[in-house]
Amino acid sequence: MSSDREPVVDTSAPAYVYMQVADHVAWQVRSGRLxxxxxxxxxxxxxxxxxxxxxxxxxxxxxxxxxGLVTTLPAKGTFVTESRNEPDS
Structure with a gap:
């Protein structure tokens, strides 16, 4: 994320910050950026x-x-899974 963009996380929003981060990463997966x-x-x-x-x-x-969007392999990292199907929230 470059510093010339608006922040993705809004601490005043009525949503948990971790969900905002997860939603943004999920958007990157759905959009094909990841x-x-x-x-x-x-x-x-x-x-x-x-x-x-x-x-x-x-x-x-x-x-x-x-x-189900990512999987974590110990000592390797966290990777986007092959399936892009995300359950409805």
Whole structure:
């Protein structure tokens, strides 16, 4: 995310910050910006990119796993899954 864009996370919005981060990453998957097999940034890098805590980034990644959009391989990273089907929220 480049600094010349508006922030994706709005702490005053009536939504959990981790959900906002997860929704943005999910949008990137659905739009094709993140292709199946693409590696997500690490939790520290995601936290820095979105301006959130590492715990919030970690919870966002867990949400993406729960949605079936990513899978995490220990010591390897988190990757976009082949299936782009996301359950309706």
């Amino acid at each position: 292709q199946p097999g693409a590696r997500l940034a690490g939790e520290r890098d995601l936290a820095r990119e979105y301006g959130v805590s590492i715990a919030t980034a970690r919870r966002a990644v867990q949400e993406l796993r729960d949605r």
